[in-house]
Structures are given as C-alpha cells and as structure tokens.
Amino acid sequence: MTYLTPSQSNQFSVLGLPVHLLNDYPSWLADRIEQGLGCHVVTLNAEMTMQAEHSPALAHIIQNAELVIPDGAGIVLYLKLHGRHVNRCPGIELSATLLARSPQFNPPWSIFFFGGAPGVAAKAAEVWQQNAPGIAIVGTQNGYLTPDEEPAFLHRLKTLQPQIIYVGLGVPRQELWIAQHRHYCPNSIWIGVGGSFDIWAGTKTRAPKWFCDNHLEWVYRLYQEPWRWKRMSALPKFAWRSLIYRLTKRNPVIVSKF
Numbered sequence: 320m321t322y323l324t325p326s327q328s329n330q331f332s333v334l335g336l337p338v339h340l341l342n343d344y345p346s347w348l349a350d351r352i353e354q355g356l357g358c359h360v361v362t363l364n365a366e367m368t369m370q371a372e373h374s375p376a377l378a379h380i381i382q383n384a385e386l387v388i389p390d391g392a393g394i395v396l397y398l399k400l401h402g403r404h405v406n407r408c409p410g411i412e413l414s415a416t417l418l419a420r421s422p423q424f425n426p427p428w429s430i431f432f433f434g435g436a437p438g439v440a441a442k443a444a445e446v447w448q449q450n451a452p453g454i455a456i457v458g459t460q461n462g463y464l465t466p467d468e469e470p471a472f473l474h475r476l477k478t479l480q481p482q483i484i485y486v487g488l489g490v491p492r493q494e495l496w497i498a499q500h501r502h503y504c505p506n507s508i509w510i511g512v513g514g515s516f517d518i519w520a521g522t523k524t525r526a527p528k529w530f531c532d533n534h535l536e537w538v539y540r541l542y543q544e545p546w547r548w549k550r551m552s553a554l555p556k557f558a559w560r561s562l563i564y565r566l567t568k569r570n571p572v573i574v575s576k577f
C-alpha cells in the first residue's frame with residue numbers, strides 16, 4: 320500500500336531523519352481524514368532522534384512516516400542553526416486541536432484512545448466528552464494488554480475503523496506498534512501521543528507555559544519524573560551531534576541503508 324506524503328520541498332533533514340514543515344498541520348490532516356487517506360504522524364524530538372541512531376527499525380519507521388512534525392525544542396533549535404526558523408508543534412497540542420475540531424464535521428470524526436495505565440485513557444475520553452460536546456470517541460483501551468488479549472483488541476479496532484487513533488505507549492514502543500498494526504485500519508490517522516492521556520486525565524501535569532516557551536519543558540519533566548535522567552542524557556548528545564554536523568557538514572546518523 321502506498322501513502323502520499325507532504326511534498327519533498329517541505330521536507331528537511333535533522334541528522335538524517337525527515338521533518339515536514341507545513342504552515343498548518345491540523346488542516347493538512349483534516350484534508351486527509353476527509354479523503355480517507357491513512358497516515359502515520361511521528362512527533363520528532365531530540366530523544367527520539369538519538370534512539371533512532373541505535374534502532375534501525377525506529378529510524379526506518381520515521382523515514383517512512385507520512386508526517387513528521389517538529390515536536391521538540393531541540394529539533395526547532397537544530398533547524399534554526401541551519402537557517403530554518405520554525406515554530407514547535409508539540410504532538411499533544413496537535414492532537415488536542417484535532418479533537419476539538421472533530422465535532423465540526425458531519426458526521427464527527429470517530430476517534431480511539433489506546434494507551435496508558437488502566438483507566439487513564441477512559442478518564443481522558445470522559446474529560447474530552449464533557450469539554451467538547453459532540454465529540455465521537457468510539458473506544459478506549461489501556462496500554463498494558465497481555466499477548467493473549469491483543470488479538471481481540473485488534474479485531475475491535477478493525478471492526479470500528481476509527482478515523483483517528485491515538486496511541487500512547489511511549490517512545491519507541493508506540494511507533495513500532497503503529498508500524499506493525501496500521502494495516503488493520505489503513506485509512507486512519509495514527510498518532511503516537513506519549514503521555515498525553517495522563518495529562519488529559521489529570522494524572523500528570525504539563526510544564527507551565529513559561530517552561531514550554533523557553534525550550535525548558537525537559538527541566539520540568541525531569542523534576543516531575545527524575546527517573547528520566549538516563550533517557551535525557553540523549554539531549555546533550557543530540558546538541559553535540561548537531562554542532563559537529565553544523566561545523567563539518569558530515570551527517571553522523573546513518574539511517575539510509577534499508
């Protein structure tokens with residue numbers, strides 16, 4: 320099956336991985352939904368870029384995703400270093416915009432929430448249903464399925480064919496899972512949303528706006544979840560790689576051999 324991607328002229332490389340720079344991501348996705356064109360949306364950040372360096376499977380998925388958005392501050396700073404001034408598009412905000420917009424369509428887009436601890440996706444759906452009347456969240460599923468439970472869940476998804484499927488299993492689990500299973504709903508928009516259900520359900524809080532505006536969301540996350548320090552050691556590594564690439568024009572991430 321082939322899927323259309325944004326034009327090549329909108330695609331930029333961040334250490335060998337693509338980022339698609341569009342003025343209006345929600346409208347681009349709205350068009351695809353209305354046309355029934357499937358799509359995998361990857362929300363790229365510095366951590367994911369460094370993970371892809373060690374995971375050819377993840378790198379391959381990012382390279383083949385129809386839409387890769389600049390989710391992280393590191394990506395935006397990297398592009399700035401290379402003369403491209405773009406705004407961040409955090410995945411949680413893009414996902415929220417689609418949710419808020421969905422009841423305006425007739426019929427409203429059908430949406431599924433998959434991921435998070437038991438009860439979290441259901442709570443997030445309840446909150447959205449209260450705040451956005453007319454929204455059509457057609458199902459939820461926690462992200463801790465046993466291998467025995469997965470076939471029934473996939474059957475459920477296949478029967479429902481939701482137009483948008485949010486998958487919150489964390490990186491890179493959600494990207495690998497989507498790539499492996501998207502053929503069950505080939506016309507759906509699949510978005511890896513990390514811990515967004517936790518935020519919408521109120522079990523975690525997002526960094527205050529000041530942190531987000533000043534590229535410091537990672538500081539807040541580290542304060543909230545100190546166990547992240549090991550994962551976040553990817554950030555200085557990403558900065559170092561970016562600088563080396565800027566100075567030498569040699570791309571240290573080899574992700575093109577598939």
Ligand code: UDP
Nearest residue numbers: 434435436462463487488489490513514517
């Ligand atoms: N999670 C899940 N199943 C798993 C592992 C994790 O549903 O097997 C969920 C977890 O409950 C949390 C989310 O995945 O809601 C990961 O959130 P995080 O903010 O860590 O995502 P990331 O920073 O990787 O985007």
